[in-house]
Amino acid sequence: MNYPPLPEHQIVTDDHKAAFFTRRLLMSLILLLSGVILLAMLLLVGIAWRQNEDAVQQQRFLLSNIWKDKRQSILTDIRDYAFWSEAWNHLHLQVDTVWAFDQQNFGPGLFQEYHYEGIFVVDGQGRTRYSVINGKLDTLPLESWLGIHAAPLIRKARSLAAAEGATTQNVIIGTTPALVAAAAITPGKVPGTGTLPGPPSVMVFVSRFTPEKLKQLGNAVGVKNVRVPTTTQDAFVAPFMVEEVAEDAPIIIRWDPRQPGRNLLICLLPALFFAAFVLGLIARRVINHAMSSAVLADRRFAQLKHSERELAASEARFRDVAETASDWIWETNPQGVITYLSRRFTSVTGFEISRMLGRSVDDILLHETEAVSLWIFQQRADGQRRQLRCYSYSAQNEKRICSLVANPVLLKGQIAGYRGTVSDITQEVEAEARLHYLSQHDTLTGLPNRVYMLEFLRGKLHAQPTAERPLVLISLDLDRFKPVNDAFGYAAGDSVLVEASHRLRGALNAGDLVSRTGGDEFMLLVCDLTNEEEIDHCCVRLQSELCRPFYIGQQELFIGVSMGIALAPVDAMQADELLRLADIALYKSKREGRNCWTWYRPDMAEQLIHRRELERNLRMAIVNDELKLYYQPRYCLQKSRMEGAEALIRWAHPPTGLIMPDSFIPLAEETGLIIDVSNWVLLRACTDALAWPNMMYVSVNISPVEFRSGNLAKRVADALHKSGLAPSRLELEITENITLENPQNALTMMQALKKLGVRLTVDDFGAGYASLNYLKTFPFDGMKMDRSYLHDFPQSRQAVSIVEGIIALGKAFSLTVTAEGIETQAQWEELKAISCQEGQGYYLGRPMPLESFLPLLNTPLLLESHHVEH
Template sequence: MGLRGKNIGESLYSASGYEGVFVVENDRTTYALFKGQPSQAGANTYIDTPLQPIIEQARAAAVSREQITHFVLFNGWPAALSAAAVRPDREVTDSEVSQAPVMLFIDQLTESKLAQLGNGAGLTGMHVEKEDMQDHSHLRIDLGDTGYHLTWNSPLPGRQMLRAVLPALLCALLILGLVMLYLFRHALRSSRAIGLTLVHLQQSNQALEASEQRFRAVAESASDWIWETDRHQRLTYLSQRFANVTGYPVDGWLGHPLNQLLACDTTPLSPWLDALATADPQQLANLRCTYRDQNGQNRYCRISARAIWRDGKAIGFRGTASDITDEVDAHARIQHLSLHDPLTGLANRNKLARHLEQALLRGSDSPPLTLLLLDLDNFKPINDSLGHAAGDAVLQEVATRLRDTTRDGDLVARLGGDEFILVLSGMDNSSEIDRFCARLIGLLQQPIVFESQPLHIGASIGVAQTRNQGFDAGELIRCADIALYQAKADGKNTWRYFVAEMNQQIQYRRQLENDLRRALRNEEFELHYQPRYRLDDLRIVAVEALVRWRHPQEGLLGPDTFIPLAEQSDIIVALGRWVLREACRTAHDWPADVLVSVNLSPAQFLRSDVVADVREILLDTAFPAQRLELEITENVMLNDIEGALGTMLSLKELGVRLNMDDFGTGYSSLGYLRTYPFDSIKIDKRFISGLNNNGGSDRAVVQAIINLGEAMGLTVTAEGVESEHQLKALENDRCHEVQGYYLSMPLDSAGLAALLHQTSQSTAQPL
């Protein structure tokens, strides 16, 4: 372990004249300084005398805080060596001394140094000679085992000379002793100072090496790859993970500009990095980029970057790249399915609404539009008799035929079930529309082959036009719906234009709205309950309350019949309160670990004080707040983002649970999960229905939603489970909870009580 560029002894050469400074530890040189410059060579390279005895003597002398001196050959020439062990400023043990590093200071007996020494003693010609060059006319001092001795000139031989020289010699020896004593003390002080520095540097190097080992381990095991560039954004480092992710060898990209590897559609990469060089040195920025891997596949990554600073200047850039291809693909599939029907691939209600909003944006200045609302005839018997697989095959073939019939710029959407809508741009002539409708019905009447069996269906069409019905999207669909109803009443397999006389249908709806108000007063509503099962053991963990209307003339009506009417008026608020109160009152007698789940209408959420209503009902019914779950759709958040967030936070303070219903079908469901305090999410049944077809994209989206919920700590429920195949797929994907007709139909309160009693003793079985 070296001292990595730390020249801590440079002054020892310039100021003190030491030709060599060495640190010996564990029988090897850990630091070397030759003539003031760091050296990679060991002490034995320069010192010809065996060092081990000297090192052992120095360690022995360290106990009494002393140092030792020797004459040695240094680089082939005699030199004075001072040695001292590096020891802490405290009492030390023998074992510590025996392992202590030893500092070696070398002072060569050069001609200039000897001349200076001789002049100070009044001697001339002081120099060193080999032992085999003895001259008895000269006096000498042996220099240890170096094979050299120190000598000087004696101009007058004889006793008189000795009398004259002897005092000078003694003086020279005294001076030499004083010099050696100064050398020893200076060496000891220097050894202590350098020793402390050495210890600190060794500790720093150990920490640095450990940090580098951790960095390498993290860099090679992490999913991200690490990169560095110089100031000109040329790559100077790539971690090995880069090769694993991209397939490219690391060396193949070093020296290339980063923007040759990565591209960004929204922000140019080079200016984005340059901006970091003028920003806060601690600023860390993120950017989504694309690149092609070695196989030519487009991939996505999110890079994090910051500038590398030295002496107040940015000298390069460093960061990580996280491969997010799977995340982007899953998000794109979810976004696609939020605007498209998963079974047919056609546009869904969301995309239809966007399309109409854009097409009708300019009102009367907008191009003429014709809406065809199409409902299949004879579809229900096929679906009921041959099963959902046959029904799905029919719907997919119908979608293909509709798509092939329309033009670019037209829109084909599936509204749900066997109902479709076509938006025809620029087609305003009645005769042209008649020909199109006739061709469409004729095309759909052609047999559809399923498992070698021909299936026959038809179609009824309701027509509405902006020329006659105006430029309001809701009004156009409403008029087309009334016209469709008339087409079916007229014998099916035909089409009808909306006319004013059809407003009788509107009168019917108004009558239904009046009946709705009466129903609330006459207590004609009732709740049915559909259980929700924990998938691990098929135990009932929650029950969803579903409102029904027992109409005196029409019989039992589902919510699709009257909830839209209730939402168009203030009836929805009173109806919503009744549902919530009745659900809490009934659930009070259920097992304590079973939740009750109640749907909140967006209109109810916006037009009433939901928090006050929930608080009052919980107090009146003495129902535990933690057993109440409120299901909320994305439409609640679309209307009032800030207000909705405040209401939800207040509901959470009451202790109730919040569930995002129909997850994945809206505009920004992923963003809502990050913003709003949901406890759970429900995967929309349209995603689940696609599992019957073993469709890779549907399965991948369901898995992505489950993984997302798991990562965010949310309970994930799959609704609309109607087959064993769907149940098994969800079980394999580790979905938390399931709900659907395959497990249990909605039950009245008595039927649910019996089921709860049954399942309290044993695991539920699918009905």
């Protein structure tokens, strides 16, 4: 835009005035900018210092928490061992080092797994009767580690014996900090244990925090170089943490702190200095430009008029936005009377704007506890955005949830009214409620899930149930549910679960809770049962409901139910503990044959601990080569010649001795260790058989669990490849029940094994549910007749007929028939007479280690006498 030239005298005057005021203004701005930059630097330094302090506080907090966790952990561990009847018998009544150390009930395992360097048992006279130092049996007394603190610790532990309590404290052993826990040994809840005169023995655990353990402790929470200071100066230079120790010097822990503030200063201070320099250059340029532009100040009036027009256009745009926004806008006078509503109000509520103008805001917006107008009057113009959740009713009388925002309108410092917006958040609130419901309920059955059940259980426990009116927790698991999924698909399984949930809810009262905790597992919380008879009656009702047939289309299905019962307060008063005890009882029910219920007993937990210990020892046995193979010969009865041998596993457990397979194979199958055990058996059997004559084979039993794993053929191929044994010399014995769960998968697996060239034999034929179709469908090479058929053979004519029929059946299918359990010469002679091909039993040879078996390979079978010795 071109402006007309001003008179020369006016230009000079205006130049002088404009330059004067511009210079003062710019100098003020420069001083203000300099102050802002200086303040920013000071704030930056303050923020950096604060970040460093916060980092140190956080690390101190983390170290303190993990130290407390360690104290709680050692306290829990010593309770588990001290309040144990076996510890009372073997460490208090007598010190049995074989039980404690050799059998690893109270020995090196505490050092290897829990890292307790010192384990002590102090008798009633204060003598250290048992010591394990760094996992090794020792005679070191407790006082050599704790000094004068040993006696007070022992006294305090004994004072807590009546309440089965334990104590723990920090100590310094030499220069190394340590945690010490002590508890009096009690017989627990097992009655009938012996006693000794005098105070009880005390069990002591010591965990020393060496430099390496301190660093590992810090690394676990992201703190570097945690250590004990080696000098006085290092001890009192921040940061450090002090753990107070009763009657001793405090434990001081140092670490290398993170310094996020230092990095902030390194990054931002140079940038601020550079910005100050750049701003200085800009300010100089601005001053020069402003001085030359000051003469144009009076020509800005036209631009002001233009700005006013722009402002008017902006107000028009605001009106347009207000009328088309999703929220509706309102204004009131100071008394809360509505003076303006945007058009969106009609679209949302259905009311005409003209009907609402002049009415109170409380006629439109409602709140549960206070008038909306009172909340609006409390708002202040402090720049903070406050929201109130309220509700309104539409013209169709539908309740709508609203979010209200209000701000006062100031005119010359006085409130001239209020304005704000209202958002309809009904759908968002309903979505939140739905999400909250889904977070606490099972989506399939609609039952409460584990989260809801735990909250409900804790609430019931707060009501303090009594032994006369206990709180009954039932852990419930459906039997034979997995075959439903396998045979009919997951949709059928889901329908069974939904129907089961309906039956469970129908079998209980309104105040009881049924929750689905996962899979086919349910948890039931039952109230108002006063005695064991009523609880048993409830379990009978539940069992009856779930044992009724389920229908998938026209198919009728039957499942069972196993239940475990725990009571509060009899068994526990903590929700998590009560759940654990109920699960232990459920596990017992499933092991005892399913479709029953079991009450929790304290000895179940001990049995579970024993089982876990056996599992741990079995894992170690695989690593430590404690498993052994015994071989039982199999003879060709017509030629009296050894054809092969069956490999039978034994566990040479160092403390116990030789353990038979029926004591640990079921555990291996349940825990998945059977795969590792089977791999070892396959490789060892194939390797041992390499030293036998080429025509002899080795037979290995295959567990149903590993047969279903899907990779059996690959594992067998690996064993043959590693050992170098010809596939035709390996026979796999498979029980007939393997094929019943999934016949097609079983057939596929057997065909893969046959491609390798190995022999397949039916083990214990006749003891299960095999049929003629079974022998026809599956590619077996032989069958072993179950030993039960030889019990009355050959004295019973019926037994002879049955054995002859089984042999004839095997020959009809071109299978080699092996008779198991030959124990007498009469049985051997009769089996030869009826043309049984192979035989195995104690009369022909007992299972024996490899060194005893090898001399028999080239020795003919001599059975003319009434017995045979090997």
